[in-house]
Amino acid sequence: MTLFQCTGWVELDGTRLSLADVEKIVQNDPEKIRRFGGEFALSFDTCHARDHFGIIPGPGPKGVLVCNGQARFSIVPDPAPRTLDEAIVTAVRLRSDEGVTALSGGVDSSLVAALAERECVAVGLAGSHDLAQARHAAELLGLACTEVEITTDEIADALPEVISVIPKKDPVNTSIAVTQYFIARWAGAHGYRRILTGQGADELFGGYARYLSTPTLEEDLARDVLGLAAQADRDQAVAALFRTYLSMPYLDIRVVRAARAIPAHAKVHDGERKIPLREVAARHIPQELAGYGKKAMQYGSGVWGVLKKLARKNGYKTSMQDYIDHIGRVEHGH
Incomplete structure (x- = not known):
């Protein structure tokens, strides 16, 4: 076999596989790739494959083994059904042998952080909501958390690089990607490849305010x-700048299946959002964190406000989109 490569991690029926295990299966029993779970992009001989949800970027479509340019079969892990609590605990356990947790102090990231029991990192401007809330959450959870204070100048310097790699270059995607940029930069500089995040929880469990009405x-x-696939493309593109990748326990197939089995009205009602997730979280973290309603990343970190100021300062008083487009054109020499 020539040029075996695997980015990310692989599991088979709930058991983490070493790279040597994966290589052996690929060489001797490639049919087992059909059942591979985890977050991976692998290549061997003339073949390549990515995980079921396409969380790790790579050549070819997500969830398919392609050899000689032809799709051979779909990759659909089929673990035993679990309760939502069991699914989340298992998803985090499978990912927590290495890495750092991105903590903002909301229920999504606090639950992941508590279960993973790894070092945490929080990013925001000095005095920002997310830094204060992450500090408080880490204290309640008894976890080490590095606070990365970012400045207006650093955000301005990062913008061209961020805009050059993200697929959709609009204000919301840019502001989220800028925040991810500083998380990934810190992780890469400190030797981490994997960044555990709470991505996907809002969409799976009904976390956005607009769901209330x-x-x-x-x-x-x-x-x-x-x-979520487009979000993953954005975030992984930024993480890759620092040779890191985002690992997403809430997008584990067990969690997705358990979440989809819950009717929408049980996720959002009577002014409450993410009800099933908060019920699980309350069994693992203090109720104060399980019930906390947090601002979106781009607002809580302070990045959105800085982007608005930078746009005005550079002559784009009414349109942040025009400012982003301008940076994109400058990057391409226009």
Whole structure:
């Protein structure tokens, strides 16, 4: 076999595989790749494959083994059904042998951090909501957390690089990607490859404020879950700048299946959001964190406000999009 490569990690029926295990299966029993779970992109001989949800970037479509340019079979892990609590605990356990947890202090990241029991990192401007809340959460959880204070100048310097790699270059995606940029930069500089995150929880469990008033909750949740692939493309593109990748326990197939089995009205009702996740979290973290309603990353970190100021300062008083487009054109020499 020539040129075996594997980025990320692989499991088979709930057991983590070493790189040597994966290589042996690929060489001797490639049919088992059908059942590979985890977050991976692998290549060997004339073949390549990516995990079921396409969390790790790589050549070819997600969840398919392709050899000689032809799809051979789909990759669909089929672990035993679990309760939502069991699914989340298992998903985090499989990912927590290495890495750092990105902590903002909301229920999503606090639950991952508590279960992973790894060092945490929080990013934001000095005095920002996310730094203060992450500090408080880490204290309650008894975890070490490095606070990375970012400045307006650092954000301005990062923008061209961020905009050059993200697929959708609009204000929301840019502001989220900038925040991820500083998390990944810190992780890469400190020798981490894997960054555990809470991504996907809002879409799976109904975390956005707009879900409280929509008359089409079921359809909105389904649409937003489909949009997670584009989010992963954005975040992994930024993480790759520092040879890191984001690992997403809430997008583990066990968690996704358990979440999809819960009707939409049980996730959002009576002014409450993410109800099933908060119920699970309350069994593992203090109720104060399980019930906490946090600002979105781009607002809580302070990055959104800085982008607005930078746009105005550079002559784009009414349109942050025009400012982003301008940076993109400058990057391409236009």
